Amino acid sequence: MNSNRLKGLQLLAVGATAAALLAGCSGNSSSGEPGGTESAEASASASGGSAGSQKETVITLWGASDFLKGDNSPGQRMIKEFNEQNKGRIRVEARYMAWSEYNTAIQAAATSHELPDIFQTPQNTDIRSIVADGWAKPFDGLLSDAWKQQFDAGAFVEGVNVIDGKTYSWPLTGPQLGSILYYNKDVLKNAGLDPEKPPATWDELREEAKKVTQSGKGDVYGVVFGGGETGSASGISKFVDALAAGISPEEAGGFDYKTGQYAYDSKATVDSFDFLQQLKADGSILPSSFTLKATESSVLFGQGKAAFLIDGRARMWIVKRDTPDANFGLAQVPTPTGQKPTYFYVAADPSGYMISSTSKHAKEAGEFIEKAFAAPPFYTKYLQSGVALTPINSINNDTSLYPYPEFNTFLQLHKDLLKLRPDYAVRNPETAKVIVELGSLQQPKIKPGYSDILQSVLTGAQKDLPSLLRAYDEKLNNGLADAVAKVKADGAQVDLKDFQFPNWDTSKDYTADDYAQLK
Template identity: 35%
Template structure:
């Protein structure tokens, strides 16, 4: 989705999101009931009234593929309500967007509204003059609609100014969907999905064998490095790695332990499924939306995706009988939880936008309860507006996804909330390539036979890159230290609270 998502707000990723990261959808029945969202501005806000006068074109770009039919209806309603504003909306894949937006900004041709790529932190984007503050155009009445934790210094706010609005509530996007009919065909019990690595691999193999070339055990959007990266980090966290999207180093070991047993075990699980022939043969040549579509057609037993997929399948594959399960854990047991990041940056207003009032009006309509309710009912995302999730969730699998997330994930500490001056570190951090996502991709493609050495090299380079970024930030006057990434009072089985930030030593 815009997510889909989604999609957190840091160097290695960003939620978004990753959260981003993302994409979602909604049911066809709700498409017709979208209606025209009402503007929510008050109190003399610069964007309260619809702009009048000469007709202008407002350019919006993102990767919210699962939201497409609802966004099309939203844009149609918006243009009918504000006939002087024409919306030029460009939808891309995540990877396409990251390349396109960088080129557009360098050439001075950035769209008016666009999200932050998953490979960049908000501080980096603002330092590069990608965005302008939103405060002059979005008042307190608008901001008060959102749940706590949306506008946080170091995440969506820098130096007290709001630069970005998240797409959706932050939940892990690496749960597993499974095809219940393919389970039955393979002699598996759809009411008892696999719980361990061995059970998961065996189930994928049985589905492949029963499929006889028409269905395979698992499918992924193999072209998208971000999806491999999330799988490696999130699943290894269940094994105790302490890795997450908010920090380059582990919460458990306080260094870049990408070569830890927990990560290597995940890599070997995927390698085993590759060796078994369980991956759909198109896996390495397709994107996540394409993989999602093939899963919807019944061509695979498993797929790792976010909640936004639910609405897409309900709309495009109404006969698909599918369930949601927690990711499998190591055979010797679960040692951690899925990391749930603080809500991170997503969409922002271009520094060079010539139509900031109209852009702000678009944001106010987009984040209205009317439109956000449509997305929640459709199974597209969990909204960041107050009360919308509780009042609008209707699809059983959507509720199931949410329940699993509550049980299997924990909110992790965000170094930038602890010390906002770390924005300088993230701004100077040079992401290391190839990364953990590239390595897992290489394992599944067969290009990497043993991930151990590449993971060790990557870990060493990440540690060096972070040390360099800290030294550079210090030379620029920032009061930062590597200890800012160390949370001695963090426990993998508990949510990290506001009180924990206050009590850390």
């Protein structure tokens, strides 16, 4: 299956946007925005409408997506416009929370049967598990077929966001590049380095980080990251995986879709972690990085306290938002020899926003999603803010919406570095039952997790990373095999081979023809 979404990038005028969760962008500090904590019944107010006889329906929305943070965020501006247009009839109250707060709050709400009308999948879970747990209501009958047709091909896939023929969510973004080198031009210039020539190799990155740290004299450092995050949001695991993709892209991220086996103990991962340890030994990492939240790290980067930050596509607009005077550039993450790294995405997103199964206002929630939350007016604001590429190509192709010069580089990096990887759910939708059994492919029930292991070795609490990762892989591979065996015993037509794509060429998009070859 070849994605029209990434093809759409070819048309862009580039010269002129996860236990883990999720795919979407995460915020990292509570904004203290009003609304959303009370139930819809308790918060509904009688506004009278034009005749004074109609009660205003209040829709509650909870999420950890950073595009909901702050009154000027694209999400809050979209909600304000919707509320104004529907005054006296429907009002949406959105509550933004940092992921750590959100994960706890949404679990408590589910346990007490008080989920908000619309909620985001928490980290380290996905749509398949949410549906199996009975938390969500399908969109069918609430949103139109025309609404679905506005999205790019492959946006809705059985076994991902469509379960047993019913639709439960939509792709929040277009293709997402999860690894970008952000470099502070002013910091490089002050250290006597070329601000227009970012490092391309590991050696260059290490040497430049040393020079910046030496000239910074305890105030400015070479590298910063959000090491205080957990799970898939961990700045440590993001850093390592970003580097590993320049060596062995099919193994970066821990699961090798060629073999259908977990590969956290790959040489690429171990070598990348060793490089991170070298930066630490050099003293080139800003010391607070090991406890910083991701947003805190980007603020320090934007304030000129570090030269380099490796993070995903969301960091660009967050730096712009929180430190608007920052003078920075974007580049591909350095690799051992300067070669181009490769990163991957899938067309249908197993995470996103869903309508609660307990919602008493599902019809109005569906109207809000169709007319505002998952509609062109929102995605226009989304692109104009630089959040990400959207799942609607006509918006991505509108160069008049590009917010600042850095966005052109951002688009070019997406075009150059992203490829469509194989998806086990496309090959066999019944693999959804395996994922429900596991919680997610990352198997969040198995502790300590990948980021926990990296952090324990980086801090010196543990030794021998290869041995720890081999043991972790063994647990994960056994878990996958056991889950497949269990659902097969229950009647599912599924096999471990459904997770194996031996014909995957990582330098190309994985297409419908490639799936057909496996049959």
